[in-house]
Amino acid sequence: MTVVVTTDGTVYCDRITFLVPIGTAATDLFDGPVHASAFGGDGVWLPETARVQTPGSFAFTCTNSAYYRMGYPLKFVLSGTVNDTAGTATIGIRDNSGDTDEDMTPRAGDVTAAKSAPQFTLTNFYATKPENHSTPISDFNADVKVRLAWESTGTYFRLYQAGDPTPVYEGSGTTWTIDGGLTRDTTFVLAAQQADATLYDSISLTVSDPTLDRLTVGENGLTVGGYTRLADVRFGGGSGDSVGATTVTATENLHAGTATVLGDLSAQHGNVAVTAVTDTFAGVQVKGLANADALLSSYALVAKEFYALTATMNIMGTYPTGPYASGYNFSGTAVATTDGFLVFVINGASQPDLRCFAYARIDFSPTVSVWSQGGTVNSHGRNYNNPSTMTLPIKAGSSFTYTFSNNGDNEVNTVGQLYFFPFGAGQLEANPQQSSSRPGREQTAQTFVRTLENGFGTALPDDTRAALTALLLEL
Structure with a gap:
């Protein structure tokens, strides 16, 4: 309780006493010890006794006559625990005062204080930044700490965030800080409890640069004047839960985390920067720079230039775990379901000092062979191997014939291996024919070539002999 001293005219005073009723009755104010203090007058008003009195008499004397004349700021504070009994308490005020400092006499007066049962309240639910508690804020940047505070006579509190039935905070405190901040607009509901009673309050906070997990746009469309960061963008034409237009067009730059588009995805004047693009039916066409972490087009990808600026470009599929075909003599036909590279390996002989000649051949058409x-190669001396490898690009949908053959008069044969390194998820679809199941044809072809050599009286070069043998096997 605070008593402020005021005057309407010239008044002098050198002593003031407060009589405070102490007890548990309706006419008592405090139910325990009471402390009295004076403030103002440069500290010249001092208590006559520092001990607590019952029923409660607190006297103060002005120790400097220069301060007898009232008019300067002066107040007295009586502090203690107010009892729980509703009613009206009377506080007696006694002073020694007068119009001059020579005619001061004892005077008496009373003031009353009404007491009522405490009310259950929940007020002033607001948000601030943790470093500035005095300035309420309702709009925050994403991921910036948010401090929530409230005033209440309740004893226990539960704080709920929109969409979550579990309290994000519960306890007796009246503040809570969101250390990770917010990523989108949300509403908090506060439940204050006292005994069996509960009061509720709510506050809605907005985020100036939100991250949207899901955005549904009606028939009037979505217009954004400034920068917008979206985690997942889906534009469809009435399929499943997709709504909106079948095409996505940005007049300047288009940036998105994930975009699923049933129609065309394009930026008219700027660049397209998307973490993952899934194009279901139509093609992805970019007139500017296409900057995508993952780009999947089930129909067609059309770009004037396609390259990685600062990061690595990952367009290869899964590396083969082993050769597609291998052996001493084999052939077959295959078709590539995706773009990729064919790698045909002729290994060195296991005994380099023995004669060995083998060839690998890929036929894309009757007129195109590699x-x-x-x-x-014994002409270079013994213990000299001559392994070789050829690497050929192949387009998706292309079919080819492959052949690997060791010469019939080898002293030792070597192993051939055919590998396919795909772009994307495709592989080879083939019906390999191992020549091990047709040793008679291989032997017959080689015998025919030697018969020609005998007939013409000249030995053919090894590569010519191998080519004739391969041609006979294809008949």
């Missing part, structure tokens, strides 16, 4: 030869 050959490679290997084995050992």
Whole structure:
């Protein structure tokens, strides 16, 4: 309780006493010890006794006559625990005062204080930044700490965030800080409890740069004047839970985390920067720079230039765990279901000092064939291997014939291996024919070539002999 001293004219005073009723009755004010203090007058008003009195008499004397004349700021504070009994208490005030400092006499007066049962309240639910508690804020940047505070006579509190039935905070405190901040607009509901009673209050906070997990746009469309960061963007034409237009067009730049588009995705004047693009039916066409972490087009991807600026470009599929075909002699036909590279390996002979000649051949058409030869080359001396590899790009949908053959008069044969390194998820679809199941044809072809050599009286070069043998096997 605070008593402020005021005057309407010239008044002098050198002593003031407060009589405070102490007890548990309706006419008592405090139910325990009471402390009295004076403030103002440069500290010249001092208590006559520092001990607590019952029923409660607190006297103060002005120790400097220069301060007898009232008019300067002066107040007295009586502090203690107010009892729980509703009613009206009377506080007696006694002073020694007068119009001059020579005619001061004792005077008496009373003031009353009404007491009522405490009310259950919940007020002033507001948000601030943790470093500035005095300035309420309702709009925050994403991921910035948010401090919530409230005033209440309740004893226990539960704080709920929109969409979550579990309290994000519960306890007796009247503040809570969101350390991770907010990523989108949300509403908090506060429940204050006292005994069996509960009061509720709510506050809605907005985020100036939100991250949207899901955005549904009606028939009037979505217009954004400034920068917008979206985690997942889906534009469809009435399929499943997709709504909106079948095409997505940005007049400047288009940035998105994930975009699923049933129609066209394009930026008219700027660039397209998307973490993952899934194009279901139509193609992805970019006139500017296409900057995507993952780009999947089930129909067509059309770009004037396609390259990685600062990061690595990952367009290869899964590396083969082993050769598609291998052996001493084999052939077959295959079709590539995706773009990729064919790698045909002719290994060195296991005994380099023995004669070995082998060839690998890929035929894309009757007029387009690619050959490679290997084995050992004795003209360079013994213990000299001549392995070789040919690498050929192949387009999705292309079919080809492959052949690997060791010469019939080898002293030792070597192994051939055919690998396919795909772009994307495709592989080879083939019906390999291992020549091990047709040793008679291989032997017959080689015998026919030697018969020609005998007939003409000249030995053919190894590569010519191998080519004739391969042609006979294709008949």
